[in-house]
Every structure is written in structure tokens, then in C-alpha cells.
Amino acid sequence: MRVKSLSVSNFRNYEKETVSFCEDTNVIYGNNAQGKTNLLEAVYLFSHGKSHRTKSDSELIRFGADFARLSIEFADKDRDYRAVMQLLPGGRKSVKINNVPITKLSMLMRYLNVVMFSPEDLEIVKGAPQLRRRFLDEAISQLYPIYLKRLISYHKNLAQKNSLLKKLRITGKTDDAMLSVWNEQIAEDGSRIMEFRRDFIDALTEFAKQIHYNISGENLKLVYTPSIECDIISKEVFLNKLEAGKLREIENGSSLYGIQRDELRFFINDKEVKTYASQGQQRTVVLSIKMAQMENINSVRGEYPVLLLDDIMSELDISRRSYLTEKIRGKQVILTCTDADTAERTGSTKVFYVNDGRVREEQ
Ligand SMILES: Nc1ncnc2c1ncn2[C@@H]1O[C@H](COP(=O)(O)OP(=O)(O)OP(=O)(O)O)[C@@H](O)[C@H]1O
Ligand SMILES: [Mg+2]
Incomplete structure (x- = not known):
């Protein structure tokens, strides 16, 4: 390219x-x-x-x-x-x-x-979880347009669900038929998004581990920690979690579970980068994942x-x-x-x- x-x-x-x-x-x-x-x-x-x-x-x-x-x-x-x-x-x-x-x-x-790498990207490892989700979302969308479609649809439904949850909390009601309708759609998109994230992180890890080792001699690990914890990702598992958590979500007046709460964690020699790594080590992690992203695009697209x-x-x-x-x-x-x-x-x-x-x- x-x-x-x-x-x-x-x-x-x-x-x-x-x-x-x-x-x-x-x-x-x-x-x-x-x-x-x-x-x-x-x-x-x-x-x-x-x-x-x-x-x-x-x-x-x-x-x-x-x-x-x-x-x-x-x-x-x-x-x-x-x-x-x-x-x-x-x-x-x-x-x-x-x-x-x-x-x-x-x-x-x-x-x-394109892959952009700027000093602010240090925030991918240091900053709030939301920045890591944004990194994932942008990187995956660039390779798989269907991911972006799912993401947009997910957030649209989530916003609808959240306003319903807020209303239920205020009125003191404990359920509403529409809640399950939103949950159904959220689980449909959400489980697919989780699969994409898991697969992308796996692919990125393969490249990043090697690159990071070559630069620093240290072992880098990326761990996907989804909000919906499960051994096998499926719509059913996602939906079950949402349905089981209905009352808590109504009490809270907004959603508690789903891909908007996923986390991506980085470890160097099994120590969490966010907490323990030096500034230079954190920068090296970002360098490794950006180079890995470049390699991954090449492996999917056949060009850099x-x-x-x-x-x-x-x-x-x-x-x-x-x-x-x-x-x-x-x-x-x-x-x-x-x-x-x-x-x-x-x-x-x-x-x-x-x-x-x-x-x-x-x-
Ligand atoms: N909408 C705008 N209209 C006019 N000027 C703007 C606008 N938005 C930003 N600028 C100006 O553009 C200038 C250059 O910005 P840019 O971020 O490209 O600088 P840079 O050369 O990368 O500098 P640095 O080395 O500090 O990173 C800034 O002084 C900024 O005020
Ligand atoms: Mg600049």
C-alpha cells in the first residue's frame, strides 16, 4: 500500500x-x-x-x-x-x-x-481501558468492515437498553418485555465482537511476542479479559449473562455487562505493564504492538x-x-x-x- x-x-x-x-x-x-x-x-x-x-x-x-x-x-x-x-x-x-x-x-x-504511531499511543498501555478498546476497535475495523458494522449496531442497541434501564429504575418496575429484545440483539452482535477481539489479540500476540523479545529479551503477553467471562464464546452464554443480571442492571440504571467493559492487559515477564513497567518498557510495548499490527495487516491483506x-x-x-x-x-x-x-x-x-x-x- x-x-x-x-x-x-x-x-x-x-x-x-x-x-x-x-x-x-x-x-x-x-x-x-x-x-x-x-x-x-x-x-x-x-x-x-x-x-x-x-x-x-x-x-x-x-x-x-x-x-x-x-x-x-x-x-x-x-x-x-x-x-x-x-x-x-x-x-x-x-x-x-x-x-x-x-x-x-x-x-x-x-x-x-495505515498504522499510526505517536507519543500519545503510550496511553494504550498506561491509560484508561476505553483507550485499549478504541485501539482494538480501530485496528480490527480496518481489517474487517463487518466488525465496525456490528460495533455500531451494538452501541445503538446498548444506548436504547440503557435508556430503558434508567426508566425502569425511576419507575421501580422490575422487568419490561423490551429489555429481553435489546438483550437478544446485544448478545448477537456482542458475541461476534468478542470473537473478533479474541482472534485479533491472538494474532497480534504471535507477532508482538517475537518482536518484543527481539528488541528487549523480555517476554510480552497480551491477555484479553472480556466482561462476559467464558471458555467458549457464544450468543447463548452472552445472553444468559445479561438475562441473569437483569435485576442488578435495573437497580444500577445502566448496563453492567458486555463488550463496553472488556479489557486488554499487557504483561512483561508475567508482571502487569500498566503497574510495574518503566516508561521505557511501556514505550517498547507500544512499539512492539504497532509493529505487530503492521505485520498482521500484511498477513491478512497480503501487503503492508x-x-x-x-x-x-x-x-x-x-x-x-x-x-x-x-x-x-x-x-x-x-x-x-x-x-x-x-x-x-x-x-x-x-x-x-x-x-x-x-x-x-x-x-
Ligand atoms: N483549524 C485550524 N486552523 C488553523 N490552524 C490550526 C487549526 N488547527 C490547528 N491549527 C494549528 O496548526 C499548527 C500546527 O499543528 P501541528 O500539530 O501539525 O504541529 P506540529 O508541526 O506537528 O508541531 P509539534 O512539533 O509541536 O508536534 C498549530 O499551531 C495549531 O494551532
Ligand atoms: Mg506534531
């Missing part, structure tokens, strides 16, 4: 700019707050349909402008694509790929695969994703940096840094200098 060029107008601090990328390493450097991350964000938008750092699309429109327009040319192993995106105030957005309107996020995600590395080289020590440099060889990488010297260059590396929303390619 590779991105050939990106054009942005009225996007973030860019008025109008076009960048042509090479198929190897692309180094984007410049001082703080000049627009480096904004370029990665633009590429990411086309793969995930949303920004990696904000939920609000209107933030992306340049201050004072009416709308933003982005276009990207990319290719997978079979064909070339040209995608265009318009962002309008109020969060309205339209996307076309090869002139065909894309109406669903799950349709967009199957085209361009585009790697977007936001200012991470400077945070890695020399041995980790050279491991990463070795690992990304032969793949397309777009990386940002403040000091161009931190990035290793090969013959085909392209270097871009970014200053105040202007990009200049260095010869």
Missing part, C-alpha cells in the same frame, strides 16, 4: 498545499507547531474516516474558512485510487473514492490501511500498510531506533521529527521541511 500524493486546502493551518511522497521513507521536519502532525492527520483521515486526535471534524477546518477539502492519491497492489474529502462546518463530511460517493465509514476503511510515525524516533534509544529503522525498510513510511538528523536516510528518502503551513521538498 502506498500514498502517492496529498493535497489539502483550508485544512488545519494549511491554506493550500500539495505533497508528493516517495515509496520509501518520507521525512517531514520542522519546528514545533508548523503543521507536521497535521499532514499525518490528513492521511489518517482517509483511512479511518476520522482524525486520530479529535472527534470533531469542524476543528479540522482552517480558522476563518467555510470548508476544508482534501484529496489523496494512493495505490494498493491491485490498483490506483483517488479519494476526495470535503469537511463542512457542523461535522458534515463527504467522501468520494474514484468518483464513487462513500456513504458508510465501514466502506471507507477497506481501502487505505503505510506507516505514519509522529515524532517518535527522538523518544527511542539508539538500539530501539535502529530496530525500527530495520523493520520499516522496504515499506512506505511518513515520519515527522523536529530535527531531520534523527531520521536515517536511504538513497530514496524524501525530505520535507514544514514551516507555518508551507511544505518545501529538499533536494
Whole structure:
């Protein structure tokens, strides 16, 4: 997979700019707050349909402008694509790929695969469980659009169920026929989502374990801890748990069980990373899982994703940096840094200098 060029107008601090990328390493450097991350964000938008750092699309429109327009040319192993995106105030957005309107996020995600790695990703191991679920959801959706469909359907039904639970608690009723209707649908989607998560974590673990060992000599383990504990995942098990917990959920006035409470845990040499690992060890775990994600995409799709590395080289020590440099060889990488010297260059590396929303390619 590779991105050939990106054009942005009225996007973030860019008025109008076009960048042509090479198929190897692309180094984007410049001082703080000049627009480096904004370029990665633009590429990411086309793969995930949303920004990696904000939920609000209107933030992306340049201050004072009416709308933003982005276009990207990319290719997978079979064909070339040209995608265009318009962002309008109020969060309205339209996307076309090869002139065909894309109406669903799950349709967009199957085209361009990227793996983004930025310093904030440390939160995947350090932060709240919700961030790990988001990591899983984004990573799995990118490979299996049906997962995203299930997820959207699940959350829609969950919201309905929660408002019913709230109502029941207030009125003091102990049941409602609709509760079982929601539970049925939640169990249907939820059990499939659990299977996807389990399989993805298994696949990721295989790669991550090896990568992590090669970098650090330590044993990394990923453990999926679903809210619905079971030996064999099934709709029946899921539904039984929900039905058995009805009264407690009504008392609580909102759902207590389900994939919205799943957890993913990391262990190094059997010690929980979140609690015991040093900052450097935690960063290495993130590096390992991001590299594993890249390998997993290759094993499923038969080609590597585009790697977007936001200012991470400077945070890695020399041995980790050279491991990463070795690992990304032969793949397309777009990386940002403040000091161009931190990035290793090969013959085909392209270097871009970014200053105040202007990009200049260095010869
Ligand atoms: N909607 C917007 N309109 C205009 N400017 C914006 C908008 N959103 C963000 N910016 C500005 O874009 C600038 C560049 O942001 P960006 O995150 O790309 O910086 P960066 O080069 O990655 O810096 P750093 O090295 O600090 O990470 C920021 O100064 C920010 O204020
Ligand atoms: Mg930045």
C-alpha cells in the first residue's frame, strides 16, 4: 500500500498545499507547531474516516474558512485510487473514492490501511481501558468492515437498553418485555465482537511476542479479559449473562455487562505493564504492538500498510531506533521529527521541511 500524493486546502493551518511522497521513507521536519502532525492527520483521515486526535471534524477546518477539502492519491497492489474529502462546518463530511460517493465509514476503511504511531499511543498501555478498546476497535475495523458494522449496531442497541434501564429504575418496575429484545440483539452482535477481539489479540500476540523479545529479551503477553467471562464464546452464554443480571442492571440504571467493559492487559515477564513497567518498557510495548499490527495487516491483506510515525524516533534509544529503522525498510513510511538528523536516510528518502503551513521538498 502506498500514498502517492496529498493535497489539502483550508485544512488545519494549511491554506493550500500539495505533497508528493516517495515509496520509501518520507521525512517531514520542522519546528514545533508548523503543521507536521497535521499532514499525518490528513492521511489518517482517509483511512479511518476520522482524525486520530479529535472527534470533531469542524476543528479540522482552517480558522476563518467555510470548508476544508482534501484529496489523496494512493495505490494498493491491485490498483490506483483517488479519494476526495470535503469537511463542512457542523461535522458534515463527504467522501468520494474514484468518483464513487462513500456513504458508510465501514466502506471507507477497506481501502487505505495505515498504522499510526505517536507519543500519545503510550496511553494504550498506561491509560484508561476505553483507550485499549478504541485501539482494538480501530485496528480490527480496518481489517474487517463487518466488525465496525456490528460495533455500531451494538452501541445503538446498548444506548436504547440503557435508556430503558434508567426508566425502569425511576419507575421501580422490575422487568419490561423490551429489555429481553435489546438483550437478544446485544448478545448477537456482542458475541461476534468478542470473537473478533479474541482472534485479533491472538494474532497480534504471535507477532508482538517475537518482536518484543527481539528488541528487549523480555517476554510480552497480551491477555484479553472480556466482561462476559467464558471458555467458549457464544450468543447463548452472552445472553444468559445479561438475562441473569437483569435485576442488578435495573437497580444500577445502566448496563453492567458486555463488550463496553472488556479489557486488554499487557504483561512483561508475567508482571502487569500498566503497574510495574518503566516508561521505557511501556514505550517498547507500544512499539512492539504497532509493529505487530503492521505485520498482521500484511498477513491478512497480503501487503503492508503505510506507516505514519509522529515524532517518535527522538523518544527511542539508539538500539530501539535502529530496530525500527530495520523493520520499516522496504515499506512506505511518513515520519515527522523536529530535527531531520534523527531520521536515517536511504538513497530514496524524501525530505520535507514544514514551516507555518508551507511544505518545501529538499533536494
Ligand atoms: N483549524 C485550524 N486552523 C488553523 N490552524 C490550526 C487549526 N488547527 C490547528 N491549527 C494549528 O496548526 C499548527 C500546527 O499543528 P501541528 O500539530 O501539525 O504541529 P506540529 O508541526 O506537528 O508541531 P509539534 O512539533 O509541536 O508536534 C498549530 O499551531 C495549531 O494551532
Ligand atoms: Mg506534531
